[in-house]
Amino acid sequence: MSDKKAEEFERLVRAHQTTLYRIAYRLTGNRDDAEDLLTEALTEAWSAFDRFQTEDGFVRWVATIMTHTFLDWKRKASRIDWVSLDNPMNEDDEENEGSWDIADENADPETMAERKQFWRDAQRALDDLPSEFRAVVVLVDMEGLSYEEAAQALGCPIGTVRSRLHRARAMLRERLKHWLQEP
Amino acid sequence: MACPEWSEKLSAYLDGALEAEPAAALEKHLETCADCRQTLHDWRRLRERLRALPVPPPEAGMWRRVMHRVMRRSTARPFVVPRRLFWWMAAAACLLGAGLAWWWQQASSPPSPSRPAVNLLVGYHADTVALTLGDCPTWHLVASNELMEGE
Numbered sequence: 001m002s003d004k005k006a007e008e009f010e011r012l013v014r015a016h017q018t019t020l021y022r023i024a025y026r027l028t029g030n031r032d033d034a035e036d037l038l039t040e041a042l043t044e045a046w047s048a049f050d051r052f053q054t055e056d057g058f059v060r061w062v063a064t065i066m067t068h069t070f071l072d073w074k075r076k077a078s079r080i081d082w083v084s085l086d087n088p089m090n091e092d093d094e095e096n097e098g099s100w101d102i103a104d105e106n107a108d109p110e111t112m113a114e115r116k117q118f119w120r121d122a123q124r125a126l127d128d129l130p131s132e133f134r135a136v137v138v139l140v141d142m143e144g145l146s147y148e149e150a151a152q153a154l155g156c157p158i159g160t161v162r163s164r165l166h167r168a169r170a171m172l173r174e175r176l177k178h179w180l181q182e183p
Numbered sequence: 184m185a186c187p188e189w190s191e192k193l194s195a196y197l198d199g200a201l202e203a204e205p206a207a208a209l210e211k212h213l214e215t216c217a218d219c220r221q222t223l224h225d226w227r228r229l230r231e232r233l234r235a236l237p238v239p240p241p242e243a244g245m246w247r248r249v250m251h252r253v254m255r256r257s258t259a260r261p262f263v264v265p266r267r268l269f270w271w272m273a274a275a276a277c278l279l280g281a282g283l284a285w286w287w288q289q290a291s292s293p294p295s296p297s298r299p300a301v302n303l304l305v306g307y308h309a310d311t312v313a314l315t316l317g318d319c320p321t322w323h324l325v326a327s328n329e330l331m332e333g334e
Contacts, residue, residue, distance in 0.1 A: 010250060017246055025238045035245050042253045122236060140198065141230045147200050166194035172233075173225050179232065180225045 009049050012058045013042065023063050026138045027070045029127055037073075041066040063143075064153040067135050071154075074131035118179050125175040133168035140165055185222035186212075193223050197230070 013020070024034035024041075044065050045052075052061065126134055132154070139150040140161070147165075151158045173180065185193055192209050195201045201209065213220050 006254070013246075013250065021241050021245075022238045026236075031239065031242055031245075035241070035249060039249050039252050042249060043256050046253050118232065119236060122233065137233065141233050142236070144234070147198065162195055162200065163191060165198075166191045169194055169226050169229065170190070172229055173222070176229065176232075177225070180228045 005049060009046055012055065016059050016062075019059050020062055020066075023059075023138070023143060024066055026142055027066060027135065029123060037066055037070060040069045044069070060149065060153070063139075067139065067153045068155065071131055071135060118176075121176060121179065122172075125172050128175070129168055129171060133164050133171070136161055136164045137168045137172070141169075185219045186216060189216070189219055190222070193219060194226065197223060197226050 020038060020042075021034060024037045025031065028034045028037055041062055045062050052058070126137065129137065135154060136150055139145045139153055140147070145153065147158045147161045150161045154161065189209060189212055192201055192205055196206055196209050213223065
């Protein structure tokens with residue numbers, strides 16, 4: 001492809017890199033796998049970039065590729081090490097714990113400790129979901145996609161999105177019940 | 184725990200994905216069912232808390248690495264053999280090599296009368312095509328235009 005195309009592709013990636021990384025991180029649950037997932041998905045996106053039409057759909061398009069790639073990885077479980085190398089939920093990992101403070105620099109230590117505990121519990125609960133359930137929770141509950149958009153990204157009927165989401169929510173509620181009470 | 188017959192509808196209701204009529208019926212049910220109200224409340228809270236889960240920043244240089252790999256792969260993507268298939272492919276290559284060596288040896292050695300099965304003769308004479316595989320009478324085929332026309 002031409003240099004102009006390459007520049008356009010890099011511009012789109014730069015413009016949406018925060019969102020793309022966030023989706024990759026939420027799907028995989030750790031930074032190493034998020035980086036691999038982005039590499040795979042963007043390689044595929046770049047190879048098909050000639051067919052890409054509108055800038056508005058870039059994030060959805062790459063998110064769809066990421067979702068398919070993520071589910072494919074999970075099906076071929078040996079392809080990826082799902083025990084994270086830099087899992088920030090690891091209580092012993094002081095270095096990564098530090099990276100979570102950025103979003104909460106104004107919180108008092110007690111609130112901060114409680115939030116971190118919720119993040120750990122929530123991440124573990126997400127990790128324990130079947131991959132198809134996790135993907136639908138990420139897309140609908142965390143990224144705010146509609147059922148139609150999630151169905152497109154997952155390559156399944158809307159009814160499947162609805163039932164997977166329902167079952168995933170029931171599982172997560174059971175696991176995180178004590179965190180869902182009003183403060 | 185939500186009533187089983189309402190549970191999935193509750194989940195869709197939370198997302199505004201329930202049509203007007205079932206939504207109205209659900210709302211009526213919610214007026215009298217504390218368990219379903221509690222489930223709806225918990226799911227709403229769960230969604231809020233999940234959406235607010237922070238994402239740690241990427242490692243330094245991540246985007247530079249990612250884009251470098253993307254562009255490098257797209258210009259010269261190597262042929263990658265999946266590790267689990269490597270030994271099968273290696274075994275298949277060995278078998279193919281052995282087969283080719285055997286064939287080459289057979290083809291380059293003079294035909295031996297003691298091994299009639301490998302001797303293939305194609306003869307053409309006037310209107311008759313004779314295909315003879317060795318001396319084996321069961322593989323001896325004769326196709327003759329005269330014979331075909333005679334039938």
